[in-house]
Amino acid sequence: MADGTVAADQLRLFIERIERLEEEKKGIADDVKDVYAEAKSNGYDTKTMRAIVRLRKMETHARQEADALLETYRQALGLE
Numbered sequence: 001m002a003d004g005t006v007a008a009d010q011l012r013l014f015i016e017r018i019e020r021l022e023e024e025k026k027g028i029a030d031d032v033k034d035v036y037a038e039a040k041s042n043g044y045d046t047k048t049m050r051a052i053v054r055l056r057k058m059e060t061h062a063r064q065e066a067d068a069l070l071e072t073y074r075q076a077l078g079l080e
Contacts (some may be wrong), residue, residue, distance in 0.1 A: 036046045055063055
């Protein structure tokens with residue numbers, strides 16, 4: 001019986017931690033949204049900014065590979 005109580009308490013603590021982290025994640029997402037809105041109000045293109053953020057997360061070799069593939073596709077479709 002004691003083991004069941006301990007397991008239930010531990011499970012409850014895990015769930016509560018996850019709930020707190022999810023709430024923090026939502027707050028951070030709202031902050032990021034606000035920064036993009038501010039940038040847009042200052043004349044920046046947020047679609048391009050999001051692309052840059054995505055590229056900066058990539059490893060150099062992965063980014064170079066993606067760039068090369070994009071260039072290959074652009075040339076194949078005559079989008080120079």
